[in-house]
Amino acid sequence: xxxxxxxxxxxxxxxxxxxxxxxxVLTEIAGMLKRLLDDGIEGSIDLRGxxxxxxxxxxxxxxxGRGEVEIxxxxxxxxxxxxxxxxxxxxxxxRDDRDRVVAELIEVAFVPAIIRPDNGDxxxxxxxxxxxxxxxxxxx
Numbered sequence: 377x378x379x380x381x382x383x384x385x386x387x388x389x390x391x392x393x394x395x396x397x398x399x400x401v402l403t404e405i406a407g408m409l410k411r412l413l414d415d416g417i418e419g420s421i422d423l424r425g426x427x428x429x430x431x432x433x434x435x436x437x438x439x440x441g442r443g444e445v446e447i448x449x450x451x452x453x454x455x456x457x458x459x460x461x462x463x464x465x466x467x468x469x470x471r472d473d474r475d476r477v478v479a480e481l482i483e484v485a486f487v488p489a490i491i492r493p494d495n496g497d498x499x500x501x502x503x504x505x506x507x508x509x510x511x512x513x514x515x516x
Contacts, residue, residue, distance in 0.1 A: 398432035401482070402439055408484040409464055418485040420468075424477075440465065440482075447491060453478070457488045 401421060411417040428436070441461030449455040453472040460467060466488050470479040483489065493501075 392431050393429055394431050394435060395427065395429050397426055397428050398436040398439070401426065401428075401436060405440075405462075405465055405482060405484060409462065412464055412484050412486070418483070418489070420481045420483040420485075423480045423482060437467075440467065447488070449490065451490075455490060457483075457491065 401423075404421060408417075408419045408421075411419070423433075443459030443461055443463060445457075445459040447455075447457040449457070453470065454475070455468065455470045458467045459465075464484060464486060466483040466485065468479070468481040468483050468488055468490070469477060472478050
C-alpha cells in the first residue's frame with residue numbers, strides 16, 4: 377500500500393477549474409430561446425457579472441460555437457457581435473475607445489439590439505426618403 381507522500385497530487389488554479397456556472401448559463405440560454413420563440417421576449421446575460429473561471433469561459437465558447445454572421449461596429453469604441461451556432465444567440469463584446477472591454481454579453485434576440493434602429497430613426501428615414509422622392513418627381 378503506497379504511503380500518502382506517494383499519491384500524485386496536482387494543484388490546479390481556480391481559473392483552470394470548471395465551476396458549473398457555464399453549464400447554468402447554457403441552461404438559461406435555452407430557456408431564453410424558448411421565450412424568444414414563444415413570446416418574442418428578448419434578453420441578455422452579462423458575462424462579466426458572473427463568477428466564470430477561465431475554464432468556464434472556454435467551455436461555454438466551445439458549447440456555443442460560431443454561426444455564419446459576425447458584425448463589427450464602431451461607435452465610441454468597437455463592438456463585435458458574433459452569431460453562435462444557435463441562431464438567435466449572439467455573443468456581444470463592446471470595447472471603449474482605449475480598446476478595454478466594457479461589456480461582454482450573451483444576447484438572445486432575432487437581431488442584436490445595438491444594430492436595430494429605433495422607431496424614431498426609422499420614421500426620420502421614411503420622411504427623408506419621401507422628400508427625396510418628391511424632389512425627384514418635381515425635377516422630372
